[in-house]
Amino acid sequence: MSEHIVPVKNYVAVFLSLLFLTGLTTKVAFIDLGQTAIGKTHVIDWNTVAALVIAVVKMLLVVLFFMHVKYSPGLTRLVIAAGFFWLAIMIALTLSDELARGWTGTPQPWSLLLPIFHPYL
Amino acid sequence: MSTAVADVHEVPVGSHVNYLNASYGIKSWLFTTDHKRIALLYLASITFMFFIGGTAAVLMRIHLIEPQGALVQPETYNKLFSIHGIVMVFFFLVPSIPATLGNFLVPMMIGARDLAFPKLNLLSWYVYIVGAIFTLYAIISGGVDTGWTFYTPFSSLYSQTHVIATALGVFITGFSSILTGLNFIVTIHKMRAPGMTWFRLPLFIWAMYATSVIFILGTPVVAIAMFLVGLERLLHVGIFDPAVGGDPLLFQHLFWFYSHPAVYIMILPAMGVISELVTCFAKKRIFGYSIVAFSSMAIAVISFLVWGHHMFVTGQSVYAGLIFSVLSFLVAIPSAIKVFNWTSTLYKGSISYEAPMLYALGFIGLFTMGGLTGLFLASLATDVHLSGTYFIVAHFHYIMVGGAVMGYLGGIHFWWPKITGRLYPDAWARFAALVVFVGFNLTFFPQFMLGYLGMPRRYAVYPEEFQVLNVMSSAGASILGVGYLIPLIYLIWSMRYGPAAGPNPWGARGLEWETPSPPPTENFEEIPVVTEEAYNYTGARQTLG
Amino acid sequence: MADMVHTAHSPALVHQFETKEQQHDAGSLGMWVFLATEIMFFGGVFMSYIVYRALHLEAFIQGSHFLDVTFGATNTAVLICSSLTMALAINAAQTGKSKSTIITFLGLTMLLGAAFLFIKFAFEWTHDWTEGLVPGLHFTYSGPHAPGVELFFCFYFFMTGLHALHMVIGLGILATLTVMAYRGRFNSDYYAPLEVSGLYWHFVDIVWIFLFPLLYLIGGRYGGGH
Numbered sequence: 001m002s003e004h005i006v007p008v009k010n011y012v013a014v015f016l017s018l019l020f021l022t023g024l025t026t027k028v029a030f031i032d033l034g035q036t037a038i039g040k041t042h043v044i045d046w047n048t049v050a051a052l053v054i055a056v057v058k059m060l061l062v063v064l065f066f067m068h069v070k071y072s073p074g075l076t077r078l079v080i081a082a083g084f085f086w087l088a089i090m091i092a093l094t095l096s097d098e099l100a101r102g103w104t105g106t107p108q109p110w111s112l113l114l115p116i117f118h119p120y121l
Numbered sequence: 122m123s124t125a126v127a128d129v130h131e132v133p134v135g136s137h138v139n140y141l142n143a144s145y146g147i148k149s150w151l152f153t154t155d156h157k158r159i160a161l162l163y164l165a166s167i168t169f170m171f172f173i174g175g176t177a178a179v180l181m182r183i184h185l186i187e188p189q190g191a192l193v194q195p196e197t198y199n200k201l202f203s204i205h206g207i208v209m210v211f212f213f214l215v216p217s218i219p220a221t222l223g224n225f226l227v228p229m230m231i232g233a234r235d236l237a238f239p240k241l242n243l244l245s246w247y248v249y250i251v252g253a254i255f256t257l258y259a260i261i262s263g264g265v266d267t268g269w270t271f272y273t274p275f276s277s278l279y280s281q282t283h284v285i286a287t288a289l290g291v292f293i294t295g296f297s298s299i300l301t302g303l304n305f306i307v308t309i310h311k312m313r314a315p316g317m318t319w320f321r322l323p324l325f326i327w328a329m330y331a332t333s334v335i336f337i338l339g340t341p342v343v344a345i346a347m348f349l350v351g352l353e354r355l356l357h358v359g360i361f362d363p364a365v366g367g368d369p370l371l372f373q374h375l376f377w378f379y380s381h382p383a384v385y386i387m388i389l390p391a392m393g394v395i396s397e398l399v400t401c402f403a404k405k406r407i408f409g410y411s412i413v414a415f416s417s418m419a420i421a422v423i424s425f426l427v428w429g430h431h432m433f434v435t436g437q438s439v440y441a442g443l444i445f446s447v448l449s450f451l452v453a454i455p456s457a458i459k460v461f462n463w464t465s466t467l468y469k470g471s472i473s474y475e476a477p478m479l480y481a482l483g484f485i486g487l488f489t490m491g492g493l494t495g496l497f498l499a500s501l502a503t504d505v506h507l508s509g510t511y512f513i514v515a516h517f518h519y520i521m522v523g524g525a526v527m528g529y530l531g532g533i534h535f536w537w538p539k540i541t542g543r544l545y546p547d548a549w550a551r552f553a554a555l556v557v558f559v560g561f562n563l564t565f566f567p568q569f570m571l572g573y574l575g576m577p578r579r580y581a582v583y584p585e586e587f588q589v590l591n592v593m594s595s596a597g598a599s600i601l602g603v604g605y606l607i608p609l610i611y612l613i614w615s616m617r618y619g620p621a622a623g624p625n626p627w628g629a630r631g632l633e634w635e636t637p638s639p640p641p642t643e644n645f646e647e648i649p650v651v652t653e654e655a656y657n658y659t660g661a662r663q664t665l666g
Numbered sequence: 667m668a669d670m671v672h673t674a675h676s677p678a679l680v681h682q683f684e685t686k687e688q689q690h691d692a693g694s695l696g697m698w699v700f701l702a703t704e705i706m707f708f709g710g711v712f713m714s715y716i717v718y719r720a721l722h723l724e725a726f727i728q729g730s731h732f733l734d735v736t737f738g739a740t741n742t743a744v745l746i747c748s749s750l751t752m753a754l755a756i757n758a759a760q761t762g763k764s765k766s767t768i769i770t771f772l773g774l775t776m777l778l779g780a781a782f783l784f785i786k787f788a789f790e791w792t793h794d795w796t797e798g799l800v801p802g803l804h805f806t807y808s809g810p811h812a813p814g815v816e817l818f819f820c821f822y823f824f825m826t827g828l829h830a831l832h833m834v835i836g837l838g839i840l841a842t843l844t845v846m847a848y849r850g851r852f853n854s855d856y857y858a859p860l861e862v863s864g865l866y867w868h869f870v871d872i873v874w875i876f877l878f879p880l881l882y883l884i885g886g887r888y889g890g891g892h
Contacts, residue, residue, distance in 0.1 A: 005760050006753075015750040019743060022878075026739045029883040047887075051879035058875045066753045066868045068861075075310065076698050083702035086338045087709040089425055091716060093441065094374040097429065098717050100438035228682075235682035237692045303699045311692040312682070341703050345710030349824075356802025358820050360714075365813035366722055375710055648684065 004071035014065045018058055025054040139542065139639040154239035155642055160225035161540070162246050167213050167221065168609075170253060173260070174208035175602065177201045182564075182598040185591050190581050198581035199266035200282065206269025208260075211291050212253055214525055215383060218390035219301055219336075220249070222532045223329050225540060227305055229633040229640065230323050232314025232649045237307040245300035252294030259286035268579060270380070271346075273361035273372040277353040285354055288347040295340045295347075298386075302336025305329050314632070316651035320411060323631055323655050327414040328393025331421035335382045335389075339425065343379035346372060370435055377428035385424040387521060388488070389417060391528025392459055395481050398531050399463050400656040401629040402478035403470025407656050409462045416455035423452040433501055434508045442501055449499035456492055460485060475627070476550030480531030483558050487523025491516055494569065512572025515565045523561055530557070530608065537612065538622030542639040545615040549607065557604035563597025630657050690858050697862040701869050704832075708873055711828065715821045715880065725814020729822070730885035732799060732815075737790050738882040741782050742874060748778035749871045752864050759847075759857035768847045768860075775867070776840045779833055786830060794819070822881055829877060832870045839863050 033046035064070040069077065140157045150158060181201050184192035193201065224242065228235050236242050259265055265287045267276040276284050309330050313322070349360050350372065359365030361372045400407050407413060429437060429445030463485055472478070494516040497503045507513060538544055567590040572578075576587050583591065625634040632649055633640075683689040719726045755771030798806030800823065801816045809815070843863055846852065852860060 005757065008754065008757060011750060011753050011757065015746065018746045018749075022739060022742045022746065025879055025883065026735060029735070029879075029887040045884075048884050051883050055876050055879050059872050062749060062868050062872055062875070066749050067865055072694075075695065079695070079698045079702050082334075082338070083705035086425060087705055087713075090342065090374075090378055090706075090709060091713045093426065093429065093444070094371075094378075094713060094717065095720070096444060097370065097374065097432075097438045097441035098368070099720060100440045101436070104439045233682065237682065238696060239682060299703050303696060303703070306699050307692050307696045310695060311688055337699060337703050338706050341707035342710040345707060345714075349714070352820075352824065358801040358816065359813065360817070360820055366718070366725070366817055368717065368721070371714055371717055375714065378710075643681075 004068070006065065006068065006071075010065065014061050018061055021054050021058050021061075025051055028054075137637055138641060139637065140642045141542070141639050143642045152243070154235070154243055156224050156228055156236050156239065156242055157540070157640065157642075159242050159246055160221050160223075163216060163220040163224060163249070166246070166250065166253065167216055170208055170212040173257070174205050174213055175605065177205035177208070179598065179602060181205065182595040184581065185583070186595050188583050188585050188588050188591075193581075195581040196266065197264075199268075199579070200264035202579055203265050203268050204260055207256065207265070207287060207291065209521075210269055210380075210383070210387075211294055212249075212256065214387040214521060215298060216249065216301075217387075217525070217529050218394065218532060219305070219329060219332055219386075220245075220297075222325075222394065222529075222536060223301070223305065223332075223390065226536065226633055227308055227326065227329055228312070229636065229644055230326055230631060231309065231312060231317055232632050232645065232651065233308065233312040234643050234645065234648075236304045237312060238304050241300050242304055245297045245304070248300065249294055249297035252290045252292070252297065254290075255286050255293060256290030259283040259290065262286070270376065271350055271372075272376075273350060273353070273369045274363070274367075277350045277361050277372075285351045288351045292344050292347040292351075295344045298336045298340050302333035302340075305333040306337065309333075314648050314651055318651075320414070321651055321653070321655055322414075323393075324396035324407060324410070324413050324417070325390075325393035327417045328389045328396070331417040332386050332389045334418075334421045335386050335424065339379040339382040339386075342375055343383075346375035346379070349375070370432065370437060373432050373435060374428070377431045378425070381428040381431065382421075382424040384517070384520070385420055387525045388456075388528075389420060391484065391525045391532075392417070392456075394528045394532035394535070395463060395484050397629075397631070398477050398481035398535055399466050399485075400658060401535070401627055402475060402481070403467050403472050404628070404658045405466055405470040405656075406654075406658055407462065408465035408468075410655065413459055413462050416458050419455040420452065423448065423455070427452050430499055430504070433504045446499055446501045450496070453492060453496060453499070456488075460489055460492075474551070475534075476547055476554050477531045477535035477627075479551055479554040479558075480527045480534065483554065484524055484527045484531065487519050487527065487561070491519030491524060494519065507572060509577055510572035511568040511576050511578055514578050515568035515572060518565045518568070523565070527557070530554075533612070534608075535627070536633075537615070538626045539633055539636075539638050539640070541616055541619070542622055542637075543615045543619030544622045544626060545608075545611050545619055549611045553604055553607035553611075556600060556607065560597050560600030560602070560604045564594050564601050565597070567591070567593045567597075630655070686856075693858050693862050694865075697865045701865060704869060708825075708828070711821070711825055712876070712880075715825065718817055718821065719884075722811070722814040722817065725811035726818045727885035728809070728811050729815040729818030730882060731887075732794070732797070733822070733882045734790065734793070735882050735887065737785055738878050741785050742878045744778050744782045744785070745871045745874050748775045748782070749868050751775040751778065752867050756857060756860045756864050759852040759860055760854055762854040765847050765850055765852070768852055769844055772840055772844045772847060776837055776844070779837050779840070783830060783833055783837075786826065791823075794823075825877055825881065829870065829873055832873070836863075836867050836870055839866065 028050050029047060031047075033050060035043040035045050037043050063080070069080065140155055150162065153159060153162075180192060181198065184190050184198060184201075190198065224236070227233075262283055265280070265282045265284055267280050267282070267284060271284070271288065276288075309322075309326060352358065353360045353362070359367045361367045361369050363369060396407055396413060427445055427449040429441050430449045433442050433446075494512070497507060498513065498516060534545065534550055571587055571590050571594075574587065576583050622638045624637050626638075627634075630653075632645075632651070635649065636644060679686055679689060683692065751771045751774040755768050755775065758767040758771055794800055795804060798804055799819050801820045805816055805819070807815055840863070843860060846859065
């Protein structure tokens with residue numbers, strides 16, 4: 001039972017941080033942060049990374065302080081972790097199909113004997 | 122030799138106040154919050170749906186007696202197998218043990234007065250009924266022909282049948298499962314009696330907990346899948362239409378992300394029942410309690426990692442296929458471990474062959490066969506040959522019927538005296554169990570052979586050379602049908618005319634057996650304090666009562 | 667402990683629980699388990715969005731440019747304010763403030779929630795309708811990547827619509843809480859419904875915290891979108 005009572009000024013501090021981060025993410029969206037190539041066909045878009053990182057930080061602030069998870073028992077954290085872990089599984093394994101579909105070429109007889117070459121290598 | 126004999130000193134049924142006679146009238150049932158009454162509401166509903174799904178199966182098997190089809194048009198045949206699958210999966214198997222035996226037993230086995238949220242429990246039943254009504258409406262107005270898998274773009278763009286109504290029915294019923302799972306998880310965490318530590322819980326509770334984890338984390342995703350199909354049909358937008366950039370396989374990922382774990386929703390509770398039956402009728406502690414408990418949790422977790430094995434031949438990335446294949450082999454391990462544990466429990470036990478035990482023994486054999494054949498399907502290469510054939514049909518029916526349904530029937534028989542306060546005639550029950558076993562094998566073993574020889578599934582016609590095996594399968598189905606009708610008759614008969622059962626006709630261990638049969642509404646006069654391990658059988662036959 | 671003390675305004679212990687603490691813990695755990703299901707529910711749509719964005723990046727960038735960042739950012743701020751007022755409502759009950767304080771904060775939360783919906787429906791969605799960007803009902807865009815843009819808007823409306831539905835349900839819950847507060851049901855000893863509803867409300871806020879960048883911001887806004 002979360003008997004812990006969070007002082008109002010903590011709430012206000014979290015609130016102001018959230019507003020600040022919202023402004024930040026909006027501002028940053030209009031600045032080109034560039035892209036970095038990895039391998040031959042994919043890039044990391046730093047704007048996307050920035051936006052997601054900021055969103056995760058905002059989420060953590062809400063979860064830990066507004067939702068009192070900082071003061072909650074371990075079972076609560078386990079439930080939250082399970083939810084996100086399962087979401088991660090779903091996204092990762094689905095993307096392992098959706099993004100990797102074009103990776104195998106047309107089978108040739110000799111390729112049965114050789115390892116399948118990946119476009120990157 | 123033993124037959125369950127009523128303790129002659131036991132007072133006749135109904136003379137003590139219990140949950141059945143505590144109040145009368147239809148309103149006391151429709152507005153109840155007593156988990157035991159809700160369990161019976163579910164029992165009636167899912168039995169009804171079972172016979173709807175079973176009727177579709179009977180019609181299919183009659184049709185397949187002849188290579189060119191003996192009964193219906195191909196379009197109708199498509200609707201029959203779709204209705205059979207949808208009703209049996211979503212409206213019978215998924216709720217079967219959790220909503221009936223789970224609802225009844227979870228509070229009793231842990232020493233609680235009810236579930237954590239009794240009103241949510243009643244709501245879950247009403248949600249189930251609403252979902253069932255939508256689906257029955259769809260069936261009556263002409264059915265659906267997409268298969269229970271609703272694959273796009275056929276279901277979203279081309280099918281001319283009642284897809285939206287059926288998808289809506291499935292969507293709504295999913296919430297019933299979610300509410301049940303939520304209730305079980307909170308109840309098991311927060312309402313165990315003093316002394317009832319996690320490792321003193323009956324393995325049935327572990328099974329219910331693992332099943333509830335799957336309910337919670339998987340069902341919402343199939344809800345989204347159904348929603349998107351409905352949206353696409355309704356608005357004619359191209360979410361899964363390749364012509365506008367949609368990906369039909371995305372639907373399959375969303376669908377199978379739930380539907381593979383769903384098959385573990387269907388089997389884990391049955392495994393929980395088997396642990397209870399095997400220990401009671403061998404009068405022996407379970408071999409390797411914590412291993413069985415952990416295996417249940419391992420199955421729940423790993424089951425979410427393997428769904429792509431339903432998509433090996435769909436054009437899914439071969440790399441994803443590799444990953445899913447390896448993980449599918451992993452998921453077989455905890456199931457196999459459980460089979461070893463049950464057989465080790467039987468070894469040197471004091472075994473008796475009442476009907477529940479016959480169902481349990483049948484389960485162990487048939488589930489093993491079903492599980493082993495799953496390995497052929499987990500291997501990418503052999504799955505290419507077997508996918509879309511009757512081999513798959515036989516595989517999953519060995520698990521779902523030979524496993525889950527037999528576990529369900531075994532559990533119903535085992536706890537029937539507790540639920541109703543009556544004994545059923547065990548001789549008839551054993552006979553029916555044998556009829557079910559014979560009928561089942563005659564129905565489905567030929568289907569392994571048909572599949573291996575290449576007969577495709579979901580086809581209304583087939584080549585002449587497959588007729589003998591098909592006729593065998595249909596003959597078996599008729600026997601199986603009879604096998605299911607017999608318990609319906611004697612169980613209903615026993616509710617009125619069966620002899621009174623004492624608190625513990627089987628001499629079993631567990632908190633539920635320490636209450637009168639039927640139990641009072643509040644389950645326990647005083648919340649018990651637990652000091653013993655589970656399955657504290659001493660090896661000698663217990664005295665009754 | 668205050669377990670067995672029933673003040674005139676707090677409800678009796680319900681029969682299936684042995685202590686008030688058990689009842690409170692069960693309620694919280696129940697809400698968290700429900701939120702886990704919501705993570706997977708929204709997660710399914712988020713995943714679909716991620717897949718299609720990866721496959722149709724240009725089209726999705728194009729579609730994203732049709733959305734108004736000012737409205738989106740304003741709505742984000744509105745929801746963050748509402749989370750603050752919700753937390754303050756719970757805090758007011760916890761610290762034994764008067765029921766009018768609790769009602770004030772609940773009322774502000776509802777007002778902000780309604781403001782969010784107003785901005786979304788009256789400004790954003792009606793604008794999208796007049797621009798012919800509503801798939802299936804009124805979609806007239808025929809510029810570059812038209813099929814992909816239509817796909818983008820399918821997801822835009824589905825995701826924001828699902829979120830809005832959760833907001834509407836949240837408003838209903840808040841209204842119920844306000845009535846309960848008016849009847850003096852909450853005090854420093856009993857505020858579980860506020861706490862549990864607060865969890866739901868904050869969750870809906872978090873969903874928007876992700877929806878905003880994913881729908882409005884990611885897409886090279888620096889290229890000159892408005």
